[in-house]
Amino acid sequence: MNRKSQIAARPDSETEVNPRARTTPPEPEPGAPSDLDLMKAIQAEDPAALSQLYDRYNGILKALILRVIHNETEADDLLQEIFMEIWNHAKNFSAQKGKPLGWMVTLARRRAIDGLRKKQAYTRAEERLQSETEQRPEAWVHNATAEEIAFSDTRVLVRNVINGLPPAQQQAIEFAFFRGMSQREIAAKTNTPLGTVKTRLELGLKKIYDGLKELRDEL
Structure with a gap:
């Protein structure tokens, strides 16, 4: 099973139960790896670390996406894409430039805004085409x-x-x-x-x- 399938298939995901429930960073359980530890593990291509990061922050990131997209289904799709981007581009993260959560929030906000712009452009193009063909x-x-x-x-x-x-x-x-x-x-x-x-x-x-x-x- 690939990384995207592993993320999407988690039935206990808080995002699926209540996507707006968590809007503040959760406190890691005692003995749990820190965000920085998880990012280092993801950079070493450890899928379990990505899964843990997803469990920890999917609620926060989806809440952020929904503030821009306002569509549950599209927000779910974008959330999966964002975590795949985290997996594929983890090496771009540097602890010297900030915390992992800040990096992920910036990534999610940028992707959400890009998604909204594409949706608006698609709608405008569709309307123009409809007008032309009539x-x-x-x-x-x-x-x-x-x-x-x-x-x-x-x-x-x-x-x-x-x-x-x-x-x-x-x-x-x-x-x-x-x-x-x-x-x-x-x-x-x-x-x-x-x-x-x-x-x-x-x-x-x-x-x-x-x-x-x-x-x-x-x-």
Whole structure:
């Protein structure tokens, strides 16, 4: 089982029971390793140390994420990603620059804000695409022949742009907008992390919008 699965599978996680319950740092039990000891162990790739750090601070970090994201499911996903980043980038932590909790809080806050910005950008791109695709074909051309108007039908333009996307982004767009699948359904069907699916949709929508603008300007 990989690190992400180990974290996600913990049934006794306080985050799952009451994600807002803990907002202050817990006192380690007598004899328990300090935060610094756990970080050093994680730097040495000890998965048990990551699990202990998760048990100790998942409540605090999720409470912080929820102040920004305001969505339980997205906060859970982001929390898993943050602990994976802690595991993958533990060597970037230095005790000389601060305490482990401060480093993790900074990381969580940055990731939460980035997640919110991506969500807002995705929503704006989706709204723009919806607006573009609802326009009449005549709005895309000037003094065009009947044949040109038929070719410039919005659906044809969208399809041309989609066909030019990288395969992974094209697949995500196809599933989301032509088959009506949710991001989680796409992730499950393609065996792809949810965060990756979100990124592919965001990038794909932006390229579609930019591509439609370029095609319209050329006509």
